[in-house]
Amino acid sequence: MDTAQVRSEILELVARMEQTIIGQKDVIERLVIGLLANGNLLVEGLPGLAKTRAIKGLAKNLECDFSRIQFTPDLLPSDVTGTEVYYQSDKGSEFRFEAGPIFANIVLADEINRAPAKVQAALLEAMEERQVTVAGKTHKMPPLFMVMATQNPIEQEGTYPLPEAQMDRFLMHVLITYPPVEDEVKVIRLVRDEEASANEAKPAKEALPAIPQAAVFAARREIVNIHVSDAIERYFADLVQATRTPEAFGDDLKRWIEVGASPRASLALDKCSRTHAWLKGRDYVDPQDVHAIAANVFRHRLGLSYEAMGEGITPDAVVAEILAQVALT
Known part of the structure; x- marks a missing residue:
């Protein structure tokens, strides 16, 4: 595929999702950024705000295998990863690996904080290593593999919050978040x-052909070559450093931030900024690309102080202050 065709395919994917998911353009863009940046996403929102619908909409319009895992307190790690099953026949007996629902291209881990830590750890290991080891044998994930985990910010009783690490x-x-009133009318219709x-x-209307996986892989190859200047690279590092030395950037940040972001934040800023620039049709990263995705990259990586939480300071407010204080040199 040439560059124009690849962009056309990905923008067609975005357009199809926007037809069935009303009032959540930013969310759709973030889902596509996660797909193209080869990362996993944590999607959070109140019940009924189309978290599951958005993720299903992505899988429906993409050439892929989709799997949905409903996390519950009685779920076991083997229910996610799969297990060895004993088979017996006339030719003899053997153990065979029966793959679990994690072996799909797009995996929806619904309400991940409802399952105990052991199950969460099994999922997160597969996300990080892109493989599962059962009975001493390693089983690789497919080349296109993405986990989208959802959780609700309310009803925390009986849940198992994900550790910050x-x-x-x-x-x-x-x-x-809630859609505007005008968009909610469109949702009703x-x-x-x-x-x-x-x-x-x-x-039934004839379904449109799914966007091929080849378009995703081609887009990823182009995104790798998006130009990032030395100044922008330093900007990534300075933003992350500001979360680790907040006292150098004002009394407010010093009071608000207890634990700063890890080097994964720098890598995420780089990947997501390049992907955002590519979606906007540019072959270089601009500061606006960094600002567009900064909150998504930082909000789950900052450890806020008790003082900040007592004052009702949100991670997004902290990120906004960091962006205001850190200059692009």
């Missing part, structure tokens, strides 16, 4: 039309 493995933390179409005895 494990949340760091997610490339971005995407927040879904969209769902009503979908129900009407499902109830009418009409032949």
Whole structure:
């Protein structure tokens, strides 16, 4: 595929998602950035805000295997990764590996904080290593592999919050908020039309061909070559350093930040900024690319102080202050 065709395919994927997910353009863009940057996403929002629908919309329009895992307190690690099963036949007996739902291209880990730590660890290991080891045998994930985990910010009783060190493995933390009133009216009409179409005895419309995986891999190859200047690279490092030495950037940041971001934050800024620039049609990273994705990269990597939480300071407010204080040199 040439550059124009690759961009056309990816923008077509975005356009199809926007037709079925109303009022969440930023969320759709972040999902596509995660896909092209070869990372995993943590998607958080109140119930009913189309978290699952958005992720399903991505999988539906992409040539891929989709798997959904509903995390519950009684889930076992083998329910996610798979296990060895004993088979017996006339020719003899053997153990065979039965792959779990993690072996798909796009995996939806629904309400990840509802399952105990052992199950979360099994999923996060597969995310990080891109493989699962069972009974001493290693099983590789497919080349296109992405985990999108969801969690609700309410109803924390009986849940198992992800440790900060494990949340760091997610490339971005995407927040879904309420849509504007005008968009909510469109949501009502969209769902009503979908129900009407499902109830009418009409032949199903011929589905559009799925966007091929080859387009994703081609886009990734182009994104690797997006130019990042020395000044922008230093800007990445300075932003991350500001979270580790907040006292150098004002009394507010000093009071708010308890623990700074890891080097994974620098890598995520680089990957996501280059991907954002590519989606916008540029072959270089601009400061606006960094600002666009900074909150998604930092909000789950900052350890806020008790004082900040007591004052109601959010991670996004801290990120905004960092961007205001750190200059591009």
